[in-house]
Amino acid sequence: MILNSPLSQRGQTASQSVLRIDFEAYFEAIKNLYHPTENPNGTFPLNVAENKLSWPMLRSHIEHLTCEHDIPDWVANYTNSTGSPSFREKVASFYSEFLTHCEVNPEHLALSAGATSVIDLTSWILGEPGDVAVFPSPCYPVYKQDIQNKSGMERYDLITHHNIEDLANGPLLNIKHLEAALKDIESQGKRFRLLVITNPDNPTGGMYSQSKLNGFSDWCISHNIHLIVNEIYSLSLINTQHPELKDDYPTPTSFYSFANIMQQRQSEYLHHWYALSKDFGASGFRVGMVYSLNKTFLEAYNNLNGPSMVSNYTQWMFELVFSDEDFIEKYIQNNQKLLTENYLTVIKALRELQVSYAPARGSLFVWLDLSEFLKENTQELETELWNDLYKQTGILLTPGNGFGHTQHGQFRLVHSCFPQKELEVAMKRFVQFVENKRKA
Ligand SMILES: Cc1ncc(COP(=O)(O)O)c(C=O)c1O
Known part of the structure; x- marks a missing residue:
């Protein structure tokens, strides 16, 4: 710590802690983006989890709606810190109809500026500094900062496997892993406070079955551990019945929303996260949600959410979007079709190369294994x-560094950043790279 620094100790630490190690390369890459005619030698940043495939459809709908409707007066004023009552009602009907498939009470929802704010505030309310949040590995790297920067919680990467092939039938997390983590954390004199599951998963695209989710819920409740399921990718599903993909999925698993289990268990230890950033390709609008039946948690959230409120203009706009259920239905179907086509484009190239990958049932990702090119299993070589x-x-792929996995040389590829024809060009370059490297 620098004495007499104009910053607090926290501020000094933050000034030295980069948010993502691949951001510098990303901002360089987007200055020279690939374009089929204007920049055919340009770059393909496939490292940031953005879905750009369905924005044209959403944009024209938003443009149409905002021209057709006058801005209501409430938009210019303050509203409830956890979201305007009318928008929360629309979100609740959207959940019931499309996401959770069970009735959701708008009073049990709170909205913040993106999932990042939701994660940050949830961990602040539920955990003490030094408490441990457990994530099955590999896992979304930025959870670390989200639970640590303000709340001071620690991330624990729970290893369930080493080889990517072990993920052929989906995520491996089971109660034995949780028991072992609990023992390990307690032996360090710490408290296992949160278990966070992302379903479908980031980065593997794996999906947790209803029975697994039931088992984790009961185990967490019996140990007074909070279980949070992040369903931020729940409408970004891959068509696992596609003729060219179906052999990758020998066992059927369909998406089952954790909200159903929460309603059955009625426990103050179960919570659910969502955001419009991925399924609606709307990360820039900053809309995130937490759903919880824990009354005191929601009261605390309401009292703390002031700095993270969603702008009323955005709430109004999405209220209009969610009012048109026919559009939402078409949007989701079209989005899943585009995601499946792009996913298949990547899978075809990986199969041609015999590069291993985890078969995804949802998300925007392919988690793939290039460890054959590492002479040793080290971070430097990766x-x-x-x-x-x-x-x-x-x-530019997302480097495995930060996903908390033991095997280096595994990377995340975001397949939804470019239209399919352009992604094909990227995959041709990728195939060439791997072939050259194997010849070398
Ligand atoms: C699992 C997960 N949670 C949260 C986020 C952050 O979402 P937001 O942009 O809504 O803050 C991401 C973004 O990649 C994510 O993958």
């Missing part, structure tokens, strides 16, 4: 490979 791929092909 970073070298990641840079090498970017320098030679312009393709």
